[in-house]
Amino acid sequence: MAETLHGTNMDSENSKTMSPAVMEEVETEKLNRVFLSSMKEGDPLPLIKEELKYLIQSRRLAVGKEELSVKFHPPLTPQLEPEDRIKMKKRREQNRNAAQRFRTKKKSKKEKVEKELEFLNSRNNELRAKVEDLERQVHMYRQYIDCVSQDAIHLENFPPK
Template structure:
């Protein structure tokens, strides 16, 4: 069964697709093949629209050489890092306080809402009693 797959791979003419197929076989993941297919579809779409092919063989920018920092640069860097840590800590504390305040406000508003609902129920009961008294009074006269 393995030789059949190898036979199929050997018939692939496109080097890029063959390499992707080999990589997919090694890794057990279809992602390399999907990348080649997607790239091909994008290139085909660009060509059909009259655009040039995208040159994907652009070399990546060279990494900057590691530069030794001077004592002053290190001090500035450490100072910035410390300031950043303090600012982040201050921000987290402020955020925590704001959340606590909002939670307290929510608790108070819920309590006030329940009190108001209770008052409405009581007033509706009182209203019903008054209406009943009026009806009883009008029936007795």
């Protein structure tokens, strides 16, 4: 029986003529189909929606209310007037131009920052080299001062007293 009802929508007329056992079987079949598709897609949302729909329907039927029949239709896209189409095309063109200007400005700003970074890195390397050279000179002068001061000590002691 479930195979013959497979894929059909249960409306309120159909559900009134079916026995509760058949309705339960049909709902179980729907849940099984939705469960398998949810597992394939990896998205639990359709299964949750179907379970909620089943829960609401069973509660409505349990308290004696009639079954809900909800059918969704895709929203109709309104036909635009020619002047509205022109406005829309103009807006799209303006947006496209603004986006292009933004991308160009962003690219030039990025290039400017990259050039500044390159300059600062080279300047940093120059200054580091200069610091090394000055440290070498300081070390050399300290050695010279040490030699001169030791020679001065020797010269003071040279004429024995």
